[in-house]
Amino acid sequence: MKEMWQTIKEYFGDGYVPGSAPFRYNVHCCEMKRPAKKSDNIRRGMYLDEEAMPLFTAMGDAYAPPCTCQDMQALIRHIDEFVETFPGSHPDDYAITSDKGDTDIDQVSLYTMRDSICWWVQWGGAHHPSHYWKEMYVGFATLPDDVQVPPRDFMDGTFRYLGYTWDECREGLLAEGISPEHVKFAEMCLCRQAICQYLEKVDPGLRPLLMSKTLLMTQYRVFTANTLGCGSFLLHTEGIPFLGLEDDVLEVAAVSHCLSLDTAKEAIGVLKGEKTETVAGDRAQLKRELRWVYLRCLEYLDKKPTAHLLRFASAGLLYVPMMDRYHERVRGNIRFPITEAMARILAPFVKGQATPNGGSEKGHLSEKVVSEQTNGSVSLVF
Ligand SMILES: [Zn+2]
Numbered sequence: 001m002k003e004m005w006q007t008i009k010e011y012f013g014d015g016y017v018p019g020s021a022p023f024r025y026n027v028h029c030c031e032m033k034r035p036a037k038k039s040d041n042i043r044r045g046m047y048l049d050e051e052a053m054p055l056f057t058a059m060g061d062a063y064a065p066p067c068t069c070q071d072m073q074a075l076i077r078h079i080d081e082f083v084e085t086f087p088g089s090h091p092d093d094y095a096i097t098s099d100k101g102d103t104d105i106d107q108v109s110l111y112t113m114r115d116s117i118c119w120w121v122q123w124g125g126a127h128h129p130s131h132y133w134k135e136m137y138v139g140f141a142t143l144p145d146d147v148q149v150p151p152r153d154f155m156d157g158t159f160r161y162l163g164y165t166w167d168e169c170r171e172g173l174l175a176e177g178i179s180p181e182h183v184k185f186a187e188m189c190l191c192r193q194a195i196c197q198y199l200e201k202v203d204p205g206l207r208p209l210l211m212s213k214t215l216l217m218t219q220y221r222v223f224t225a226n227t228l229g230c231g232s233f234l235l236h237t238e239g240i241p242f243l244g245l246e247d248d249v250l251e252v253a254a255v256s257h258c259l260s261l262d263t264a265k266e267a268i269g270v271l272k273g274e275k276t277e278t279v280a281g282d283r284a285q286l287k288r289e290l291r292w293v294y295l296r297c298l299e300y301l302d303k304k305p306t307a308h309l310l311r312f313a314s315a316g317l318l319y320v321p322m323m324d325r326y327h328e329r330v331r332g333n334i335r336f337p338i339t340e341a342m343a344r345i346l347a348p349f350v351k352g353q354a355t356p357n358g359g360s361e362k363g364h365l366s367e368k369v370v371s372e373q374t375n376g377s378v379s380l381v382f
Contacts, residue, residue: 001151001198002083004191011188012245020072022192025219026248029255030067032296039302046260046314050295058267065289068213075209075216082203089150090202097201098146100333105147109162111335112142113349114342115325122319123234123312127345133172134233136161136349140169141190141226144197151194155187163351166190182232182242189229196223200275212281214289218255221278225261227254231312240306249301253309256297259290261316268320270329 008022015024034050053059094105102108116138121127127135140161143149149159157165166187173183199206200220210217222228231254232242243250262278265271266287271279279286301310320326324336338346347353 001086001088001195004151004155004195005079005083008188008192008195011184012192017069017072019076021076023072023076023219023223024245025069025251026246027252027300028069029215029252029293029296030065030069032293032300034296035299035303039299046317047298047310048317053291059263059287059291060284061288062292062295063285063288064292065214068216069219071209071213071216072219075220078205078209079199079203082199082205086202088152090148092148092201093150093153095148096146097148100328100335102146102335106162108146109139109143110338110346110350111325112146113139113162113346114338115323116142117345118323118325119230119315119319122322123231123315125234125237129348130176131233131237132348133169133176134178134237136164136169137173137186137190137233138230139349140166141193141230144194145224148198148201149194151191151198154194155191160351162349168351178233178236179242181244182236185242185244186229186232189226189232192223193226193229196220200224207275212286214278214286214293217278218258218290218293221262222254222258225254225258227257227312231257231309234312235306235309249304249306249309252297252300253313256294256301256313257315259294259297259316260314261320262290263287263294264316264320265326268326268330270326 005022010021012022012024014021015026016028017025048056048059050062054061096102096105096108098108098111102111113136117127117135120131120135120138125131125134143161144154153159155166157167159165161169170183170187173186174180178186210220228250231250232247235250236242259278262271265274266279271277278290298310298313301307301313328334328336
């Protein structure tokens with residue numbers, strides 16, 4: 001993990017806080033100002049006016065957070081020390097962390113693929129074979145939340161997601177016409193995510209450094225969600241050129257995406273207890289601060305040519321009430337069954353079931369999880 005940490009440090013570099021690599025941020029949210037004139041931009045996918053927010057009990061007013069951004073330096077130093085002494089493995093490696101009673105990693109993987117396709121279509125991405133590997137990338141980016149996979153295993157192919165190694169996904173992305181520079185960016189984002197997800201599970205010293213610091217917690221939380229890498233592929237489907245590490249619009253959209261997600265999760269009561277729970281502490285005050293950052297991010301995006309990213313930036317408000325992933329939490333952390341119709345959509349994402357171009361090579365997972373019925377339909381076996 002030490003080498004991986006060093007690699008992403010060199011790749012991402014510092015942001016506006018000196019010594020913040022690899023937790024680079026270009027835009028300093030604390031300095032954002034409310035624009036003098038209100039926008040009438042109709043391209044917004046979802047926007048709640050600041051004046052109207054108090055009408056929603058789930059929301060309320062907004063309040064500027066204190067700037068905690070310089071604390072990033074201490075956070076980086078803490079992680080530097082942790083990776084220096086980390087023995088390379090942990091007793092809970094490969095534990096399932098979904099908290100939904102899952103007992104099988106392949107089964108958890110299938111559920112994360114369900115969730116990933118749900119997100120992809122809610123963001124405005126088309127569910128189409130030409131986006132197979134981009135949707136698969138979202139799946140890779142979801143799994144570390146639900147299983148404690150050692151970052152090295154995750155990236156070097158020791159771990160297989162639905163039968164695929166990360167290398168296979170990377171090759172697939174290149175074959176889908178994503179530029180090598182863009183795929184490299186996505187790979188580094190995934191690597192950073194794998195490390196951040198792992199650290200929040202194995203390093204008890206991390207959370208106290210983030211607690212009650214709205215900006216810092218949000219910034220770390222954006223890395224565990226990897227909305228940056230996933231959002232970059234959404235832009236590609238829109239034909240928008242890849243701008244790399246300098247893309248401030250993508251960055252701000254990635255931040256506000258997580259804020260909309262946390263706001264919606266809090267509204268339905270499933271945010272409490274999460275490891276990077278953005279409002280842990282003085283909830284009422286921290287929620288005000290979250291809303292302030294969210295509003296300033298939306299206003300920032302609204303002025304940009306790629307303002308249609310606003311849909312991605314507010315997507316949490318739309319998809320949380322719609323997705324099984326969150327309803328399973330509301331119902332007491334259970335699993336909904338995979339229906340036959342769902343299985344038909346998911347089966348092509350299991351290696352060996354059906355490749356994107358219609359092949360049907362057999363993979364190790366296929367016989368275990370998915371069985372083909374004689375009538376040609378596909379169902380999942382648990
Ligand atoms: Zn700040």
